[in-house]
Amino acid sequence: MPRPELEALQLRRLGRLVGRELGSLDELQSLPFTRKEDLRDGYPLGRLVVPREQIRRLHASSGTTGKPTVVPYTRSDLDLFATVVARCLAAAGAQPGMTLHNAYGYGLFTGGLGFHDGGERLGLAVVPVSGGMTERQLTLISDLRPDVIACTPSYALTLAQAFSERGIAPEEISLTIAMLGAEPWTEAMRREIDANLGVRAVNVYGLSEIIGPGVSSECSEERSGLHVNEDHFLPEVVDAESGEPVAEGDRGVLVLTTLTKEAFPLVRYWTGDITSLDRSPCSCGRTLVRMSPPAGRADDMLIVRGVNVYPSQVEAILLELPELTPYYRIVIARTGTLDEATVEIETSEAGAELQARAERLLLQTIGCTIAVELRAPGTLPRSEGGKLSRVDDRRRT
Ligand SMILES: [Zn+2]
Known part of the structure; x- marks a missing residue:
C-alpha cells in the first residue's frame, strides 16, 4: 500500500480506537502512555473491553516480578494474530506447501501457538514439536525434512551444535529458513546460525501484550530492519527520559498502539525496547516502516x-x-x-x-x-x- 494510503488507514483506525475523529496521527502524542504497571494493576482481566463470553483464548507473559500479564483474544484477535505471523513467514520466503518445524514453546507463551496458527494460515504443514528434548528435534528434522524452523536464536545455536556433533553437515540439513526471536541477538550470531544450520535466518519481533510474535519481522531480501505491520500496530519511538518523539533514525523506546485489536487494545504501550525507525523504501517493495533490531529492553539494561x-x-x-x-x-x-x-x-x-x-x-x-x-x-x-x-x-x- 502506498504510504499516504497507509497513513489514511491508520488515521481512520486510530479514530475508531479512541472514539473520536482525528485530524492527524500526531494527535496521538497528546495521549498518555500505557505502562506495564498499568496492566499489572488491572490483573487479571480488569482491562478487558469486550464481554467475557467473547474471549476465545488467554495467553500470559512471564512476569519477572509478581503476577504475569494476562492477554485475552477474541476470535477476530486470533485471526489477526494468524494473519500477521503468516505475513512474517511469507516475508522470510516461506511458501504454501512447505513444512514448519515449530520449536517455540507451546503454552501460555505466545511463540508456539502464534507460529502454529500463522503457519497453517499461510498453508504450511506445522510440526508442533515445542521446545526442549533436543535429540527428538534432530530426529524429526532429519526424518520430516522441514523447510522452515521457528525458535529462539539461542536454541537455533544449540540445534546447530547438536547436528555438528553428530557429524551432520549444514548442507545435509533440510532447513532453509529460520524465524528467530523472543530474545535480542546479533549479526555475529546470525552469521553463525546461517552457516551452521544452512539457513537464511530472519529476526521476528513481538510481545504478548501487543499480540505475540508478528508485530514486525525482516524480509529475506534485505534482512536490514524489521517491517512493522503498522496497519495493525502503530509504532512511535520516543526519548526514554522525556517521552518526546525522537527524530527519525534516532534511537529511543518503542511505543506501540494496537489499531484493530478487540479484547485488549492498547494505546501508546511503552514496550521498553530500544529501537529506531526507518521509512526509506525497501528493495522488497514493502512500504511498511522498518525498526532496527531491538538492542535490548530498557529494563534489561x-x-x-x-x-x-x-x-x-x-x-x-x-x-x-x-x-x-x-x-x-x-x-x-x-x-x-x-x-x-x-x-x-x-x-x-x-x-x-x-x-x-x-x-x-x-x-x-x-x-x-x-x-x-x-x-x-x-x-x-x-x-x-x-x-x-x-x-x-x-x-x-
Ligand atoms: Zn523489505
Whole structure:
C-alpha cells in the first residue's frame, strides 16, 4: 500500500480506537502512555473491553516480578494474530506447501501457538514439536525434512551444535529458513546460525501484550530492519527520559498502539525496547516502516559503575573476535561498593593475549572495565528451547 494510503488507514483506525475523529496521527502524542504497571494493576482481566463470553483464548507473559500479564483474544484477535505471523513467514520466503518445524514453546507463551496458527494460515504443514528434548528435534528434522524452523536464536545455536556433533553437515540439513526471536541477538550470531544450520535466518519481533510474535519481522531480501505491520500496530519511538518523539533514525523506546485489536487494545504501550525507525523504501517493495533490531529492553539494561550496558552490545563486541563463540554469560557482583562485571565466554583458543584483546575492545567501545574469563567449549549454560538468561546479577542477592 502506498504510504499516504497507509497513513489514511491508520488515521481512520486510530479514530475508531479512541472514539473520536482525528485530524492527524500526531494527535496521538497528546495521549498518555500505557505502562506495564498499568496492566499489572488491572490483573487479571480488569482491562478487558469486550464481554467475557467473547474471549476465545488467554495467553500470559512471564512476569519477572509478581503476577504475569494476562492477554485475552477474541476470535477476530486470533485471526489477526494468524494473519500477521503468516505475513512474517511469507516475508522470510516461506511458501504454501512447505513444512514448519515449530520449536517455540507451546503454552501460555505466545511463540508456539502464534507460529502454529500463522503457519497453517499461510498453508504450511506445522510440526508442533515445542521446545526442549533436543535429540527428538534432530530426529524429526532429519526424518520430516522441514523447510522452515521457528525458535529462539539461542536454541537455533544449540540445534546447530547438536547436528555438528553428530557429524551432520549444514548442507545435509533440510532447513532453509529460520524465524528467530523472543530474545535480542546479533549479526555475529546470525552469521553463525546461517552457516551452521544452512539457513537464511530472519529476526521476528513481538510481545504478548501487543499480540505475540508478528508485530514486525525482516524480509529475506534485505534482512536490514524489521517491517512493522503498522496497519495493525502503530509504532512511535520516543526519548526514554522525556517521552518526546525522537527524530527519525534516532534511537529511543518503542511505543506501540494496537489499531484493530478487540479484547485488549492498547494505546501508546511503552514496550521498553530500544529501537529506531526507518521509512526509506525497501528493495522488497514493502512500504511498511522498518525498526532496527531491538538492542535490548530498557529494563534489561545493566548499569555497571554508572555506565549503561546492554548484554546484546557486549555480545556484538566480543563476537568481532573470530576466536570467541556466542556462548557467554555476564556475571555482575558487588565487591564493597564497586560493581564488578565479568563476561564468561567459550573459546577453544584460550590465552592471556586473547583475553587482554577482548577486555581492551570492551573498554574502548563501552567505556567501562569489564573482565573477560575464557571458558572451555561446552561449559556454559545452553538454551533448552526457551529464552536463555545471559545475565547473572548477583548484586540483588
Ligand atoms: Zn523489505
